[in-house]
Amino acid sequence: MATQEETFKKMVAHCKEYGFVFPSSEIYDGLGAVYDYGQNGVELKNNIKQYWWQAMTLLHENIVGIDAAIFMHPTTWKASGHVDAFNDPLIDNRDSKKRYRADVLIEDQIAKYEEKIQKEVDKAAKRFGESFDAELFKQTNPRVKEHIEKRDALHERYSRAMNANDLQELKQIILDEEIVCPISGTRNWTDVRQFNLMFQTEMGSTADGAMKIYLRPETAQGIFVNFLNVQKTGRMKIPFGIAQIGKAFRNEIVARQFVFRMREFEQMEMQFFVRPGEELKWFEHWKQFRLKWHKALGLGDEKYRFHDHEKLAHYANAATDIEFQMPFGFKEVEGIHSRTNFDLSQHAKYSGKKIEYFDPELNQSYTPYVIETSIGVDRMFLSIMCAAYKEEQLAGGDTRVVLNLPPVLAPVKACVMPLVKKDGLPEKAREVMDMLKFDFKTTYDEKDSIGKRYRRQDAVGTPFCITVDHDTLEDNCVTIRMRDTMEQERVSISELKNIIAKAVDMKQLLRKLTAEENQ
Ligand code: ATP
8 A cells, every 4th residue: 555645746746747736837947836737727726716705705695805916015014014023933954954944843843742652652552452541541651751741841942932032942942852954964053043934026117216015925914905995885794704815925934745835825815804802703603614615525524623723823812723634644724813903903003094894783983803714725726636636446457546526626527528530429529518518617538448538537537428429329318427436327418417517516515505504
């Protein structure tokens, strides 16, 4: 059996081979942590975005969308805190010349203690069998107790250093814990420095006095600065939300794991404005709704979990991540944050404009509180690909690579194939395709054996293959073959639209979300 790491590598190679994701500007050897989506990738990505957009704006009459510019007035980022605080602590190893995030090195060390504890627990569980009490064991076994004490002490010291922004202390922790560079194996570390993750550029010609501006590191601020515009022109009443999908840019220090951490990526964010004091109720509501949105795709309920933040950003009063089980562990795909009234207040302060809402029911004005749901399109794409990629052993010793994509999201819904390239079959197949193409993304393939053509469609996750044969000319029936079960059925051409629509209709997914939704 291939390890998870090997399967992940194969999935990445598959993404390139089948036109899902290419390294950016590959003919020039690529650009670090920047990727292009190919002909199939863009369809999958667009479908993900559509699912999100419709779940937000169709299902909620009090959520509207916007599309703000990537460039924003530079004061936006002063007000939001990004100029001063959107930093990662970085450290270099002088021997390997490799750069690391100091916080990640320390978090990895904490994870190592956790692994040691888990190993001891697993070993003991095997030894003691059914009567084993893991909690009691952790409290009493001297070796485990020692690991737990070390982990807790490190955790405590690390949190204190991060909260106090104490870079010297972060370095001292790395030295005291004897953390070595994984490449050089040495402890020859530089000092820890803060590194701002925002990309800068200039707007206007230098003669005019160019203005330093930033590529937005999140889409959310485009929503906050438009709060009054949307509220007034849309006559929106609190509670209401503004949704946006768009590119964001971060000069990540260590960018790896394919499209998981990119320097240019896409976010789908929704800011939900509520009455002060009601934010935690809405936080809970959005947590549950967003989890339902993920689970409705059917990738496996056990693959998701919430991870509540212990260290909250200075503006937040509750925060959680929805994590997905990637081959490299449970990782954040989406963040849900209760951001208080921090952003709107800051923009009011820096712009000198009054940013408030008059609540007719309470007969008073206030600065609304905000619940944010923020999900990365690329991470969502990655989680779907990781769950969908399968290497299957078939009866008769054959194997196939198949993408079990949720049919609603599949890049191509159906491929129409004439059995042979003659006898009027291609013309008939074209007729079928012309009938389907207004409703579904459909392709046509007449090259190679039917078996090979099926494999090609399995590899890009096409739910249906439709074969036109000689009998079709007589009886107007075709063979429809299902991707997951590989079963084939003879159906009338007139039934095709219904069969496909039933499986790929976005409405089905949306209905699952509204089943218990009562707002
Ligand atoms: P991380 O801790 O992994 O750096 P974050 O907590 O900084 O992520 P947020 O600022 O909460 O992320 O951004 C919201 C979402 O945007 C994340 O849940 C993720 O899906 C996506 N995202 C953030 N940074 C990147 C990136 N560099 N590449 C791809 N997606 C990203």
